[in-house]
Amino acid sequence: MEYALSESLEDYLLGIFVVSKQNKVVRLKDIAKERQVKLPSVVNALKELVEKGLISHERYSYVTFTDKGLNEAKRLYDRHKTVFKFLYEILGVTEFIAEKDAHRMEHDLTASTLDLLTKFTEFMEMSSKIGESRFPEQFKYFMETGKFPEIKYEEGGVMEKTKEKPLSELKRGESGKIVRIKKGIGALKGKLLTMGAVPGTVVKVKKVAPLGDPIDILILGYHLSLRKEEAEKIIVQEI
Amino acid sequence: MTNALITKGKTINVALAGNPNAGKSTIFNALTGGRAHVGNWPGVTVEKKEGRFKYKEYEFLVTDLPGTYSLTAYSIDERIARDYVTKEKLDVVVSVTDSTNLERNLYLLVSFLELGVNSVLDLNMADILEQRKVRVNTKKMEELLGTPVVMTSATKKAGLNELKEMIIRSKDRKIQPLRIDYGKEIEEAIKKVKESLSSINSPYPVRFLSIKLLEGDIEIIKEVRGLGYERSVEVAMHEGSRLEIGFGYDLETEIIERRYGFIESIIRQCVRRVPTIEEKLTVSDKIDGIVTNKWLGIPIFAFLLWTTFQLTFTVGGIFADFIDTFFGWLAESSAIWFASIGVPGWLSSLVGDGIISGVGAVFVFLPTILILFAFLSFLEDVGYMSRAAFVMDKAMHAIGLPGKSFIPMILGFGCNVPAIMSARTISSEKDRLLTILINPFISCSARLPVYVMFTGIFFKSNQGVVLFTLYMLGIAVAVLSAKLFKSTIPKLKGPVSPLVMELPPYRIPTLKGVSIHTWERGREFLKKAGTIIFAGVILIWLLATFPMSSEYASETTLIGLIGKFFAPLFRPAGFPFWQAAVALLFGIIAKEIVVGTFGTLFGGEGALSASLLKYFTPLSAYSFMVMSLLYIPCIAAIGVIYRETNSWKWTTFITAYSLVIGWVMATVVYQVGSLLI
Ligand SMILES: Nc1nc2c(ncn2[C@@H]2O[C@H](COP(=O)(O)OP(=O)(O)O)[C@@H](O)[C@H]2O)c(=O)[nH]1
Numbered sequence: 025m026e027y028a029l030s031e032s033l034e035d036y037l038l039g040i041f042v043v044s045k046q047n048k049v050v051r052l053k054d055i056a057k058e059r060q061v062k063l064p065s066v067v068n069a070l071k072e073l074v075e076k077g078l079i080s081h082e083r084y085s086y087v088t089f090t091d092k093g094l095n096e097a098k099r100l101y102d103r104h105k106t107v108f109k110f111l112y113e114i115l116g117v118t119e120f121i122a123e124k125d126a127h128r129m130e131h132d133l134t135a136s137t138l139d140l141l142t143k144f145t146e147f148m149e150m151s152s153k154i155g156e157s158r159f160p161e162q163f164k165y166f167m168e169t170g171k172f173p174e175i176k177y178e179e180g181g182v183m184e185k186t187k188e189k190p191l192s193e194l195k196r197g198e199s200g201k202i203v204r205i206k207k208g209i210g211a212l213k214g215k216l217l218t219m220g221a222v223p224g225t226v227v228k229v230k231k232v233a234p235l236g237d238p239i240d241i242l243i244l245g246y247h248l249s250l251r252k253e254e255a256e257k258i259i260v261q262e263i
Numbered sequence: 264m265t266n267a268l269i270t271k272g273k274t275i276n277v278a279l280a281g282n283p284n285a286g287k288s289t290i291f292n293a294l295t296g297g298r299a300h301v302g303n304w305p306g307v308t309v310e311k312k313e314g315r316f317k318y319k320e321y322e323f324l325v326t327d328l329p330g331t332y333s334l335t336a337y338s339i340d341e342r343i344a345r346d347y348v349t350k351e352k353l354d355v356v357v358s359v360t361d362s363t364n365l366e367r368n369l370y371l372l373v374s375f376l377e378l379g380v381n382s383v384l385d386l387n388m389a390d391i392l393e394q395r396k397v398r399v400n401t402k403k404m405e406e407l408l409g410t411p412v413v414m415t416s417a418t419k420k421a422g423l424n425e426l427k428e429m430i431i432r433s434k435d436r437k438i439q440p441l442r443i444d445y446g447k448e449i450e451e452a453i454k455k456v457k458e459s460l461s462s463i464n465s466p467y468p469v470r471f472l473s474i475k476l477l478e479g480d481i482e483i484i485k486e487v488r489g490l491g492y493e494r495s496v497e498v499a500m501h502e503g504s505r506l507e508i509g510f511g512y513d514l515e516t517e518i519i520e521r522r523y524g525f526i527e528s529i530i531r532q533c534v535r536r537v538p539t540i541e542e543k544l545t546v547s548d549k550i551d552g553i554v555t556n557k558w559l560g561i562p563i564f565a566f567l568l569w570t571t572f573q574l575t576f577t578v579g580g581i582f583a584d585f586i587d588t589f590f591g592w593l594a595e596s597s598a599i600w601f602a603s604i605g606v607p608g609w610l611s612s613l614v615g616d617g618i619i620s621g622v623g624a625v626f627v628f629l630p631t632i633l634i635l636f637a638f639l640s641f642l643e644d645v646g647y648m649s650r651a652a653f654v655m656d657k658a659m660h661a662i663g664l665p666g667k668s669f670i671p672m673i674l675g676f677g678c679n680v681p682a683i684m685s686a687r688t689i690s691s692e693k694d695r696l697l698t699i700l701i702n703p704f705i706s707c708s709a710r711l712p713v714y715v716m717f718t719g720i721f722f723k724s725n726q727g728v729v730l731f732t733l734y735m736l737g738i739a740v741a742v743l744s745a746k747l748f749k750s751t752i753p754k755l756k757g758p759v760s761p762l763v764m765e766l767p768p769y770r771i772p773t774l775k776g777v778s779i780h781t782w783e784r785g786r787e788f789l790k791k792a793g794t795i796i797f798a799g800v801i802l803i804w805l806l807a808t809f810p811m812s813s814e815y816a817s818e819t820t821l822i823g824l825i826g827k828f829f830a831p832l833f834r835p836a837g838f839p840f841w842q843a844a845v846a847l848l849f850g851i852i853a854k855e856i857v858v859g860t861f862g863t864l865f866g867g868e869g870a871l872s873a874s875l876l877k878y879f880t881p882l883s884a885y886s887f888m889v890m891s892l893l894y895i896p897c898i899a900a901i902g903v904i905y906r907e908t909n910s911w912k913w914t915t916f917i918t919a920y921s922l923v924i925g926w927v928m929a930t931v932v933y934q935v936g937s938l939l940i
Contacts, residue, residue, distance in 0.1 A: 118479060212763070215332075217515065218332055222523050233555065233653050237657045238653060238762055246367060246768075249766055253761070
């Protein structure tokens with residue numbers, strides 16, 4: 025490459041790309057907001073990016089990418105997304121940390137390590153999609169219980185072995201003990217937890233609505249109705 | 264000056280907080296005698312109720328917080344509650360709890376105590392506890408929680424004086440935030456985060472901030488960041504992920520679980536004989552077995568709704584007709600009387616056609632609104648409304664709305680005004696807004712006279728079919744608009760909000776509770792929407808009167824000129840004459856006025872039918888009915904849309920949108936029809 029971007033310029037390029045995906049036009053103040061910096065810093069960074077031929081920006085107008093800049097930004101964006109996926113989906117760290125650490129890893133890891141990490145993430149994604157390997161599933165189980173799952177490969181997944189299933193699969197009249205709530209549902213998880221759906225609580229499916237959804241569960245002595253969509257996120261152990 | 268100081272010292276600022284259905288409104292009404300000032304929390308459409316009362320030498324100022332289960336950042340309601348108790352100068356927060364379900368109800372109180380809020384715990388529904396022979400050791404509870412405890416029975420007005428005394432006694436208490444022991448590892452993590460937060464300037468206690476950071480509470484993270492403590496957020500994240508691996512759960516789960524553990528231990532120590540779950544729900548369960556039954560659930564819902572509908576619009580209709588006739592008579596008599604004492608015609612018309620019909624236009628809705636909300640509050644207080652949402656949820660989900668929007672949709676067939684008001688029970692702001700915006704397309708009963716007039720003249724042999732197509736068209740436009748809005752307007756985008764809804768036990772409502780609620784809605788309508796309706800009527804009167812040389816609403820008045828100006832616009836829709844445009848303009852006051860306007864403009868009842876036949880073809884009559892159905896919500900609907908959305912932006916948007924849709928649909932009908940015929 026005939027240019028080497030410094031760490032912070034890469035961040036700016038990425039930031040501009042993110043803004044351009046959200047808004048029709050890219051204004052200085054949007055970039056400042058995205059990067060959480062003051063306007064003068066943005067102006068300086070843009071000047072450098074213009075010099076490197078990555079973006080064009082006339083005074084008082086919107087920021088646009090050059091072809092070269094767009095390619096570079098896309099590359100950075102894809103890389104960021106993969107690293108983020110690795111942290112968030114595979115390792116299961118929280119969204120917030122994943123965002124932060126992804127950022128650090130991009131800059132601090134050697135290119136070859138990053139490449140391998142990308143490959144690994146793709147591999148894990150495929151294997152969980154195809155369902156051939158039980159690797160991702162087993163890893164999740166290990167993370168949540170600290171134990172290595174005993175596996176028989178013939179039938180069903182790991183879940184079946186431990187008698188764990190989503191609440192949505194309990195039938196009317198069946199009870200279960202909450203094991204955990206799945207990640208990745210944002211604030212809903214906190215809402216369910218604060219309403220008493222903490223691990224160890226026993227729930228019982230009391231009714232199913234006439235059209236088959238939502239369901240009514242008894243929890244901590246009160247009735248709570250959830251759509252199957254939400255109930256799916258609550259993992260219970262049958263009792 | 265000194266006087267003001269003294270009274271100030273004796274005002275006690277109290278907020279009521281609690282889970283939904285814990286009896287908060289009942290306590291509020293019992294304390295204040297039901298006299299409340301109803302407004303909005305700043306910037307949002309969540310209702311805020313305030314009231315005052317005197318007890319001994321003190322003046323109490325009571326604010327009713329939105330019903331919440333906790334103080335997370337999950338919904339606006341919870342954020343309002345949290346901000347209010349921390350940032351406002353409150354003397355005491357009364358935590359109203361349903362003492363028959365302490366496990367869940369105490370969670371909110373514990374959140375307050377951890378925040379260091381000066382709280383009084385009110386164990387409400389003590390009468391039910393007594394019936395079930397459950398004893399609560401309040402002394403012990405006070406000790407363990409470090410906060411005063413009172414028992415009340417709001418519906419029986421028992422324990423209220425004790426509550427007031429307790430508020431007075433504890434108003435100047437020095438508070439230490441409650442410390443729950445979260446176990447060694449978490450406590451160490453808390454300590455680390457706490458150290459990194461040293462000398463932070465926040466209204467929240469440092470320990471509370473640390474715990475919330477570890478829980479990953481988004482609002483608190485923002486707050487701490489805003490104060491320049493980015494590093495603490497990182498420390499918390501780091502500690503969090505370190506501990507998570509050990510626990511096998513994320514820290515949020517772990518912390519909340521321990522909090523519940525703490526509550527459980529309190530209950531174990533203070534409550535004698537917690538009745539088993541099965542035992543305490545039997546009656547409710549039996550009712551639910553019928554009401555949400557696979558086969559009976561929907562028919563029962565349909566029947567209840569049909570009854571509500573019938574009674575509201577037939578009984579309400581009788582009163583409404585009476586009020587209408589009364590104001591009509593009043594306008595006429597005033598005109599006669601004015602003429603007899605020689606008052607100029609314009610003034611007489613201002614009073615008769617303007618002011619009196621303006622007031623009439625507002626009051627005409629009152630009986631319907633009162634009767635309807637009496638029913639709805641009754642069903643709500645009984646506990647049926649959440650069952651209705653439960654039963655209908657899946658059907659509504661298909662069109663991108665939650666179960667609770669079914670009722671407003673159906674009520675729209677009677678009148679869009681109370682229908683829009685009834686959307687208030689939908690808790691997600693996004694869903695509520697969407698429900699309100701599509702409601703005007705549901706064909707209300709005021710459009711019926713227009714259909715009847717035209718179908719009676721042009722579609723004598725298949726009146727019913729034509730009517731049916733119009734109603735279906737309204738529904739289709741509503742559903743498709745919902746889809747359209749959901750996919751284009753950022754604020755309305757996204758899936759239906761998750762359903763996490765309590766089905767409260769059935770209770771026998773009190774007459775007082777229902778009547779206070781009903782009257783609140785009626786009064787609000789008069790105050791907020793009423794002014795807009797009145798202003799609208801006066802505006803139309805002005806347009807129809809000036810210039811004064813012309814006859815009322817004739818071709819040469821402003822309204823006639825406006826009609827003339829717009830008439831060509833309706834050429835593609837098949838009715839390009841000024842009378843139609845003027846009728847539509849008048850129809851904004853109330854859709855049925857379209858009929859009366861044609862009557863006036865085409866000279867009396869007898870001539871009407873002949874003139875309509877001259878001006879309209881069956882096809883243009885149909886396109887005109889389509890226009891009347893869709894073109895603009897009536898002024899009253901506009902008024903309540905504004906009242907309920909609290910935003911001129913949305914009100915203007917939906918008015919403009921429906922005008923465009925009405926015109927487009929009428930044009931499409933006419934053009935396609937012309938090709939086919
Ligand atoms: N038996 C009994 N019922 C009560 C008591 N307080 C409230 N209720 C009933 O509980 C239901 C919910 O009360 P409400 O005040 O609307 O609850 P909110 O949602 O917290 O405002 C109503 O039907 C009340 O009549 C009480 O002390 N004893």
